[in-house]
Amino acid sequence: MKPKITAWSVVSFLLKVILMVIFIFPFYWMIITGFKTYQESIAFPPSFWPAQLQWENFVKVWESGPYLLYMFNSFAVSIGCLVLQFLIMVPASYAFAKMEFKGRGFFFALVMVAFMVPQQVTFISIFHMMSRANLLKTLWPQILPHAANAFGIFLLRQNFMQIPDELLESARLDNANEFQILTNVMLPMGKPTLVSILMLSFITTWNNYFWPFIMASNQNVYPLTLGIDALRDVEGSFDWHIIMAGNVILVVPIIIVYAIFHKRIVRAFAYSGIK
Amino acid sequence: MTTMNKSLSRPAGYKTPWEKVRPYVYILPALIFLGLFTVYPVIDMVVRSFQKWNLVTAPTWVGIKNYDYIFKRKEFKEAIVHTITYAIFVVGLGLSISTLFAVWLSKSTFMNNLTRTIMFMPHVIALISVAMVWAWIMNKNNGLLNMVLNFFGLPSLKWADSADTAMMSIIIVALWKAIGYNTMLIYAAIQNVPQELYEAADLDNANAVKKFFKITLPMISPQMFMLLITATTGSFRVFDTVRVMTHGGPGTATQVLVYYIYEQAFVLNNKVGYAFAASVVLMVMIGVLTAVYFRILSKRVHYQ
Numbered sequence: 001m002k003p004k005i006t007a008w009s010v011v012s013f014l015l016k017v018i019l020m021v022i023f024i025f026p027f028y029w030m031i032i033t034g035f036k037t038y039q040e041s042i043a044f045p046p047s048f049w050p051a052q053l054q055w056e057n058f059v060k061v062w063e064s065g066p067y068l069l070y071m072f073n074s075f076a077v078s079i080g081c082l083v084l085q086f087l088i089m090v091p092a093s094y095a096f097a098k099m100e101f102k103g104r105g106f107f108f109a110l111v112m113v114a115f116m117v118p119q120q121v122t123f124i125s126i127f128h129m130m131s132r133a134n135l136l137k138t139l140w141p142q143i144l145p146h147a148a149n150a151f152g153i154f155l156l157r158q159n160f161m162q163i164p165d166e167l168l169e170s171a172r173l174d175n176a177n178e179f180q181i182l183t184n185v186m187l188p189m190g191k192p193t194l195v196s197i198l199m200l201s202f203i204t205t206w207n208n209y210f211w212p213f214i215m216a217s218n219q220n221v222y223p224l225t226l227g228i229d230a231l232r233d234v235e236g237s238f239d240w241h242i243i244m245a246g247n248v249i250l251v252v253p254i255i256i257v258y259a260i261f262h263k264r265i266v267r268a269f270a271y272s273g274i275k
Numbered sequence: 276m277t278t279m280n281k282s283l284s285r286p287a288g289y290k291t292p293w294e295k296v297r298p299y300v301y302i303l304p305a306l307i308f309l310g311l312f313t314v315y316p317v318i319d320m321v322v323r324s325f326q327k328w329n330l331v332t333a334p335t336w337v338g339i340k341n342y343d344y345i346f347k348r349k350e351f352k353e354a355i356v357h358t359i360t361y362a363i364f365v366v367g368l369g370l371s372i373s374t375l376f377a378v379w380l381s382k383s384t385f386m387n388n389l390t391r392t393i394m395f396m397p398h399v400i401a402l403i404s405v406a407m408v409w410a411w412i413m414n415k416n417n418g419l420l421n422m423v424l425n426f427f428g429l430p431s432l433k434w435a436d437s438a439d440t441a442m443m444s445i446i447i448v449a450l451w452k453a454i455g456y457n458t459m460l461i462y463a464a465i466q467n468v469p470q471e472l473y474e475a476a477d478l479d480n481a482n483a484v485k486k487f488f489k490i491t492l493p494m495i496s497p498q499m500f501m502l503l504i505t506a507t508t509g510s511f512r513v514f515d516t517v518r519v520m521t522h523g524g525p526g527t528a529t530q531v532l533v534y535y536i537y538e539q540a541f542v543l544n545n546k547v548g549y550a551f552a553a554s555v556v557l558m559v560m561i562g563v564l565t566a567v568y569f570r571i572l573s574k575r576v577h578y579q
Contacts, residue, residue: 016386016387019390019394020389022451023396023455024393026405026409027396027400027408030404030411042417087304088308089305091301091304092304095297095301095302096302099297099298101298110309111305113313114309114313114314115569116565117313117317118508118512121320122316122320122554124547124550124551125319125323144311148304148309148313150309206401207401207403209401209518214537225403228404240414247404247407254400258399266392266395269456
């Protein structure tokens with residue numbers, strides 16, 4: 001049976017195109033505004049392609065602050081969180097999933113309670129703690145509080161629990177010790193879940209604004225999100241073409257990564273949201 | 276789950292001292308970090324919500340005075356009302372629209388997959404960038420949105436710069452960011468509905484609307500419920516868009532709880548006790564909803 005072209009199928013097709021435009025256009029507008037002159041950015045009627053690509057907007061952004069440092073900070077914090085989360089999450093999830101011990105239920109409940117407490121309620125206390133520890137001028141306040149990923153522990157434990165005990169037993173009969181079981185049996189089996197959790201963690205940290213906004217006390221520890229935010233103060237008069245150019249630096253790498261890995265990324269987000 | 280015979284080389288149940296300690300060693304790092312950065316701050320917050328403290332001299336006990344104060348002031352009550360209003364619109368509209376889209380785009384065709392993938396994109400982009408580009412599009416003087424309105428003969432709006440439309444502007448941005456994500460999750464849930472149910476309904480000549488309410492919606496209701504709770508607690512934590520687009524204003528039009536807490540703690544001096552009391556209120560609001568979420572989550576995973 002050949003698909004028939006009905007009135008609804010035409011309307012439906014057009015509506016989908018409109019929908020895509022609604023979700024792509026703001027990004028397009030951000031990018032082309034970033035390439036316009038000030039005059040062109042506020043001109044009426046608006047231009048939908050810059051008369052001349054203004055690369056100096058990006059130079060202006062780059063020179064308005066230590067952007068290389070901001071980038072380094074964003075990477076350092078994102079990678080730092082990721083590594084610590086991995087090191088803490090894997091053994092904890094293994095113990096909760098496959099080991100019998102007194103207090104397991106209690107400790108796991110503690111992890112779950114921790115998940116229920118968002119950082120929007122603990123930030124004042126953690127800020128004072130970091131202040132007392134004299135860490136506010138370092139990147140640690142942006143890394144350490146994210147080191148234990150309670151939701152990650154929950155997901156990975158669920159995943160580990162589905163690995164049959166027979167596999168672990170046969171590894172034990174082959175004289176594998178617990179650490180070898182962890183690295184040779186559990187990790188390969190849990191890899192898809194683990195990759196998903198860590199990918200989410202990286203994107204979330206890279207995009208994070210609230211936490212560094214509270215914790216970063218000077219420019220030296222700003223991540224890229226705060227650097228871009230500072231453009232609004234630097235320019236004062238709200239030069240939108242400069243602000244948009246700054247956002248292009250923050251957003252375009254993620255858009256490219258998304259364009260390539262969208263299947264994996266969507267699956268990772270959908271997985272953590274549904275399971 | 277089947278239990279296996281324990282290794283035969285030693286008596287069942289025997290554990291060396293190291294084997295007894297090992298599980299605790301494995302969970303210790305997680306417990307240390309959760310203790311330091313979740314348990315301790317919560318206790319600290321609750322204790323300090325009953326104290327008056329200016330960050331310099333020793334704190335003094337004031338009983339429930341902080342709570343009494345914030346609940347008597349209209350700023351705090353407004354912040355709660357604004358937060359709940361925001362959540363109702365973002366969650367209510369967001370989930371309804373997303374469900375519609377998910378059903379509409381539920382067949383896996385090239386065009387549908389592309390639409391869903393593109394709609395999802397705002398979810399992976401930093402909220403601060405999303406807020407900034409929308410602040411530019413909604414700019415009252417040179418923004419594109421007003422140019423479009425004028426083109427159709429409609430008057431300009433002041434969007435985030437007017438107390439009447441500021442909350443609406445923030446809600447629009449939140450919806451734009453969330454709809455693709457919600458749609459993707461609901462779509463995934465719909466894919467898991469057994470096809471036979473629809474075939475049976477076809478035999479009964481059920482129409483699309485009836486199929487949706489009798490089959491699709493009941494079958495995806497567990498996922499919908501979880502999405503409802505995560506979206507609501509997420510809305511209670513709104514901060515970035517408010518910070519970028521309105522700073523809680525104009526006046527107090529978009530003052531939400533987290534922004535209120537931030538201002539009490541970091542902008543206004545000597546108000547940290549109020550900030551702690553308000554944090555406790557926010558924690559209770561989120562905690563209750565999340566507790567429900569986890570009860571259902573662990574049951575579902577368990578019986579799968």
